[in-house]
Amino acid sequence: MPPPPFVPGRPLGGFRTGDMGIGHVALITEHFDELSHLYRNIFGFRVSDHTQAPFRVEFLHCNPRHHTMGLAHTGGPAKIYHLMLEYNDFDDLGRAYDMALEKPESIGVTLGRHINDHTTSFYLKNPDGWMFELGWASRTIGPNWQVEELQGMSLWGHDRTWLPDHKREEARQILKRLAAQGVRAPVVTNSQTAKASQ
Secondary structure (H helix, E strand, O other): OOOOOOOOOOOOOOEOOHHHOOOEEEEEOOOHHHHHHHHHHHOOOEEEEEEOOOOEEEEEEOOOEOOOEEEEEOOOOOEEEEEEEEEOOHHHHHHHHHHHHOOHHHEEEEEEEEOOOOOEEEEEEOOOOOEEEEEEOOOEOOOOOOOEEOOOOEEEEOOEOOOOHHHHHHHHHHHHHHHHHOOOOOOOOHHHHHHHHO
């Protein structure tokens, strides 16, 4: 007998999965070059983009999702940094953030929008010391994707409460520079992505 289907604690519009997998995972590593070699040259992942600030990160993909794997060298010990799950509906993300605000100490990264995959998201701490990123409207990419050096990690928000003060300040200055340059990204919803691919 198959197990009963999952029933959420509140009505949800579901999660964006299918040919894009469950989401993405980000790892903090002390052996950045070796792990990058493993995923790119042994497992066949392709580079989406990369940055050096506020710490070294490489984003890799194996399907249409902008990245399936993120590798980061933050100076900390090796561990899972986060697992991202993407809601189908923006309101589900907002409601999850409302719930998180009832326990603000549970928020590891505040609400914001990433510069590379354009995801609007926030991160929740869990008891094992890594985080869930809950997001919406992640960008998809195709075979003609051009790798680029990112100017930072986010367009706005995403204050990483776990970073040392000097790195948090560096991240804030990056956001100010991007705002002064007028850097923006389109919002493409799942239904728009589906229509564009038909």
